[in-house]
Amino acid sequence: MQDRIRLVLIYGSVREERFCDQVVAWAREQIEQRSEFELSLVDPAVMFRQPGEAPAIAEQRYQSLQQLLRADAFLIVTPEYNHGYPAALKQFIDEVPASWEARPVGFVSYGGVSGGLRAVEQLRQVLAESSMGFVCTP
Numbered sequence: 762m763q764d765r766i767r768l769v770l771i772y773g774s775v776r777e778e779r780f781c782d783q784v785v786a787w788a789r790e791q792i793e794q795r796s797e798f799e800l801s802l803v804d805p806a807v808m809f810r811q812p813g814e815a816p817a818i819a820e821q822r823y824q825s826l827q828q829l830l831r832a833d834a835f836l837i838v839t840p841e842y843n844h845g846y847p848a849a850l851k852q853f854i855d856e857v858p859a860s861w862e863a864r865p866v867g868f869v870s871y872g873g874v875s876g877g878l879r880a881v882e883q884l885r886q887v888l889a890e891s892s893m894g895f896v897c898t899p
């Protein structure tokens with residue numbers, strides 16, 4: 762029997778030189794102190810096939826799909842763009858298969874003065890469509 766929670770962390774930003782990498786590094790450090798989680802990272806930037814992409818990217822996409830389908834829980838690390846969450850994250854939620862149904866999801870948000878609050882508000886509405894349970898920590 763599996764005894765660790767398979768937690769999939771999803772990057773919210775796909776921008777080059779994104780600040781998201783630093784926030785993910787911080788979140789990862791916190792999670793890896795907890796032995797109950799088996800953590801994997803999924804980057805929407807590699808989930809859509811690009812012309813001429815390196816074979817390593819296709820392999821990463823394949824591994825990510827396996828992790829998304831086996832996930833017990835999700836953590837979305839997202840910035841706020843124009844009082845919402847990034848379009849690339851919406852495309853990911855809409856088009857990439859994952860075991861969203863009835864799984865818990867947590868959020869780590871960042872941005873300007875709001876700290877990404879409005880991005881998370883919108884994500885809660887959208888993900889409710891997939892019957893997810895929410896874990897919100899300020």
Ligand SMILES: Cc1cc2nc3c(=O)[nH]c(=O)nc-3n(C[C@H](O)[C@H](O)[C@H](O)COP(=O)(O)O)c2cc1C
Binds near residue numbers: 841
């Ligand atoms: C297109 C765009 C729109 C933004 N809109 C907001 C906003 O509405 N509220 C906010 O607090 N920050 C906003 N920001 C600031 C970003 O949240 C902040 O720069 C964040 O660190 C970007 O994350 P990233 O580098 O990982 O993509 C915006 C940034 C961009 C690029």
